[in-house]
Amino acid sequence: MTPDTSTARVWDLPVRLFHWLLVALLGFSWWSGEHHDMDWHRLSGCTILALLVFRIYWGFAGSRTARFSQFVRGPRAALAYLRTLGKRPYQAADGHNPVGGWSVIAMLAMLVVMVTAGLFAVDVDGLESGPLADYVSFDTGRAAAEVHHLVFNVLLALVVLHVLAVLFYLVGLRHNLVAPMIHGRRKTGAAAVAARLGASPWKAAIGVAIAAGFAYAVSKGFRF
Template identity: 55%
Template sequence: MAAPEGGVRARLWDAPVRIVHWALVALILFSWWASEDHLNWHRWSGYTILGLVVFRVLWGFAGGGAARFASFVKGPGQVAAYARTLFDRAPSNVPGHNPMGGWSVLAILAVLLVQVGTGLFTVDIDAFEGGPLSDRVSFETGRAMAEIHELVFRVLQGLVVLHVAAVVFYLVYKRTNLIRPMVTGWRTFPSDPGLAGAPAWRFVLCVAVAAALAWFVSKGLRL
């Protein structure tokens, strides 16, 4: 579809990517709020985050177009080449995550997995509240996991701040709105980027696997 300004309006982000993105934003904030006085909600939020991250990892291989890791995870040479153009004022026309942004996405997903993973083993100071796998480790290990859990959240906060700063930088300096496509799914390009979608059965399979894994973890890896 031709855009009014002469470019091509094309589908960039599919619904699964957009839903996961905004759901993670909401759940990270919710988990932070619930971490002190609403631990049961905090746990269920964590299980949901685990399911979403697992789905996003699976979708990075099974999805289509810009959702695939192969489309945005680049080697050091391409990352360095893109970094040299970072302060050019021209709008960015990369169809999806750029080579630098791609690695930031992987970093956030990895940190979220560590965050949830450590939470599964945590135990509070009174040994009254704990994650679903806290009975598999000693009290001392559970307390150490709780401290790591807190530390990893600080790392996650730093990554989120950098992510938001990058979005603002692209909007103000490079005149590229990265927020609108993540809401609507559409973006205008100079030419059609040719981003193909993925069949529905892959989506259903990825959802089923991610949901089953999150449920199994919530039960302490017990059927």
């Protein structure tokens, strides 16, 4: 019997680029911060800011599976989904499942707080600072630096949970979450009819322009 290899698109290119660029930039931000290379650290942070602005925009204007309205569900939906994990065979969600959706929201929220705090942060000597540090007092800048560091640790914990969840799906449920985030497709079964993603290139271009323009303005401290 020939195995069913029907596939459908589940992630658009902007979502996939956002995911992997964010992974790379978070690692680079940690490295540049640890080596006190603050020019690169600020550049990396502003690039992450651009990614976040784009992802929030894409959560409203993007493809079907990218929209917040598609994967942000209430507690009942999350609990109902958790109860299905014991059933076999596992039925993959169309995009983020209700629990994964809240994981995405938590990570985005922590990233927004971390980046925002970094924009106003000041080091102990007052020599290195974020691009918006001039708008706050030294004490406020130091508090922002502490928040920036604390939230990074919280974000690391969320990343660890995310990796453990990916491993659980791979080993426990025999479901690969990584491959679709690379090539954008997953197996569906011959009888499945997949809805179009509906990713609009011109909407993506508008989002990129908005994100890049905002991040550039912030990097200059809104001074031109």
